[in-house]
Amino acid sequence: DTIKGDAVAQLNQPSPAMKPEQKVLLAHDETAPPSSVKKRKHTSTGDPQGAFSAWVHWRVFTAIYSQTLLHVLRKPSINIGARCFQGAFEDKSFVSLADLVSENTLRGVKDMGFEHMTEIQHKTIRPLLEGRDVLAAAKTGSGKTLAFLIPCIELIYKLKFMPRNGTGVIILSPTRELAMQTYGVMKELMTHHIHTYGLVMGGSNRSAEAQKLANGVNILVATPGRLLDHLQNTPGFMFKNLQCLIIDEADRILEVGFEEELKQIIKLLPKRRQTMLFSATQTRKVEDLARISLKKEPLYVGVDDNKDTATVEGLEQGYVVCPSEKRFLLLFTFLKKNRKKKLMVFFSSCMSVKFHYELLNYIDLPVMAIHGKQKQTKRTTTFFQFCNADSGILLCTDVAARGLDIPEVDWIVQYDPPDDPKEYIHRVGRTARGIEGRGHALLILRPEELGFLRFLKQAKVPLSEFEFSWSKISDIQSQLEKLIEKNYYLHKSAQEAYKSYVRAYDSHSLKQIYNVETLNLPQVALSFGFKVPPYVDLNVHSSKGAKLQKRGGGGGFGYQKSKNMHKAKIFKHVNKGGKGDRRQFSR
Known part of the structure; x- marks a missing residue:
């Protein structure tokens, strides 16, 4: 100008x-x-x-x-x-906000090493400081956390909130790990402020949380389940002065089954408040949530609407076609070759993560693991251990696929394919984060799953085929089979992993791509170290001429044979709501 x-x-x-x-x-x-x-x-x-x-x-x-x-x-x-x-x-430096943001907050931003705003920060911070309701969509790794933390801290600062005033801001996160990470960023930003802040989430000491809430927590980071618990059952929790509700990764919160909890939370909270919804993807459910939680005329901010790709530019993405029986051999070779780098490997079930964690460590390839069945202390320790490491391999379920800002991840390997393009985008969003981030992503597909590439193309995800020299793939199949046969604990773990893989495969929503009937079970069993497929409690292959049909209300599990053979209980039917392993997200 x-x-x-x-x-x-x-x-x-x-x-x-x-x-x-x-x-x-x-x-x-x-x-x-x-x-x-x-x-x-x-x-x-x-x-x-x-x-x-x-x-x-x-x-x-x-x-x-x-x-x-x-x-x-x-x-x-x-x-x-x-x-x-x-x-x-245009001036996109944080210093340009000096007339709107307090010196204490700007000092915190400077101490963190940030000088210039990302696009989502530049487009949302000023409207949020003015008190607007905002529905924002941006790619993973674009800086959404600072975009909502700076305005909410300024709100508490300008209103001169004290502990006796109770909670003025609530930030909702879909997973415990993301809640801890948001809390950690806020802790750095609040270094020069005197206001109180806290964290409540599943797996933590509830009575200690209740005591802190009674003492007064001005800014609260929470997971939905634990927050609803405190809203309903903690008498000393003062939230009547709430000024702002922030829902981070809104689409993810809805995906993992918190829709009812969210509706109850919104009903319990004061109506006169500012609301911010941040998400990586816009879905129909997010729009429904926006209608019940935001004011009549919210500001919509979509920084990626006109971009050619749905993933960041610094991300090199590719896929490899691999038959079922070669999958573990390919994974082992790839991890061994890149063991001095920082990698994340995604699996479809907790039991599959557990088995591969035990197996790889047993054969002297050190790896870490995070999944929903671990105790919270173990998950937290592993998460920070991997964050602080310069190199390492983390095996995980989709519990780690959202929002987590893990520094300098070189490779994202999707050993088990994602359910849909949105899940793919969030998985690969763990690498190439920030303005100049760089990273690589590898998707392993069976020949029958190549149709998934069509969905990725529609979602503006650019993928190229990676070439692997199969002659250089480590042939350790016979050693793997002997190990699984002789080691009782690994044998038991492999059985559970094999079963959970088949169940998880059957639970995919894209049935035209991930059809459980296309699985060649003997070949799948080889990738888990079995010469002969173990007993499986899901009847995915019937005898000749008998068609498979879903059991009514079975939710995808429990196939039965047509004709008059359905009374013959050859396979044990497993209900999804039972104790059987499946992909899960802990509250």
Whole structure:
């Protein structure tokens, strides 16, 4: 804007050679009119009228040209050199917020090493500071956490909240790990503030949390299940002064079954409040949640709406086609080759993570593991251990796929395919985070699953096929089979992992891609170290001529044979709501 103003002022400065009322309209010599302006011919004896007419034509041309130029300069949307004036000279530094944000908060941001705002931060912080309700969608790793933390801290600061005033801001996170991470970022931002803040989540000491809430927690980070528990059952929890509700990873919270809890939470909280919904993807359920939680006219911020890809630019993504029996051999070779880097490997079930964790550590390939069946203390310890490591391998379920900001992850390996493109995007979002982040992602697909690439293409996910030299893949199949046969504990763990893999496969929503009937069970069993498939409690293959059909209300488990053979209980039917392993997310 400054440069634009200087240019306009300079164009309108009077020429010293002209009268004061005459202004120079163009920065070039008026005595040399362009060839497109035709001069009137006049005789050598002199034609004052013709000369005057030519001069008038030239002045009219320069006036029109100058007005066009000034119009271009004033119009912010005109691209010049591939960047518009408004975008090129906008100040996106945190210092530019000095008139809106307190010095204490800016000092905290500076201590964290941040100088410039990301796009989502630049578009949301100012409206949020003005008290607007916001529904924001941005790619993973785009800086959403700071985008909502800075405004909520400023709100508490300006209202001079004290512990006796109770809770003024509640931040909801879908998983315990993400809640801990948000709490950690807030702790750094609050270094120079005096306000109280806290964390409540499943797996923690409830009575200790209740005591802290009774003492007064101004900014509270929580998981939905535990928050609802405290809202309903903790007498000393003062939330009547709530000023702001923030729902982080809103789509994820809804996906993992917290829809009813969210509705109850929203009913219990004061209606007069500011609400912020942050998400990586916009779904119908998120829109429904926005309708019941936001004011009538929220501000929608979508920083990636016009982008060509749904994932960040610094991410190199590819897939490899691998038959079922070669899957573990490929994984083992890849992990061994990249063991000095930082990798995350995604599995579809807790038992599969547990088995591969035990197996790989047993054969001297050190790995870590996070899944929903671990105790919270173990999950927390492993999470921070992997965050602080320069290299390492983390095996995990989708409990770690959302929002977690793990530094410098080199590779994301999806050993078991994701349920849909949204899940894929969130998994690969653990790498190439930040403005200049770089990373790689590998998706392992069976030949029958290649149709999933079509869905990824529709979701604007660019993938290329990675070439592997199968001659260089470690052939440890016979050693694996002997180990599983002789080691009782690994044998038991492999059995559970095999069963949970088949069940998880059957629970996929994209049945046209992940059809459980296409699984060749003997080949699948080989990847778990079995020569012969173990007993499986899911009848995925019937005898000749008998069609498979779903049991009514079975939710995807418990196939039975048609005709009159359904009474023969060859396989034990497992209800989804039972104790059988399945992909799960802990509250």
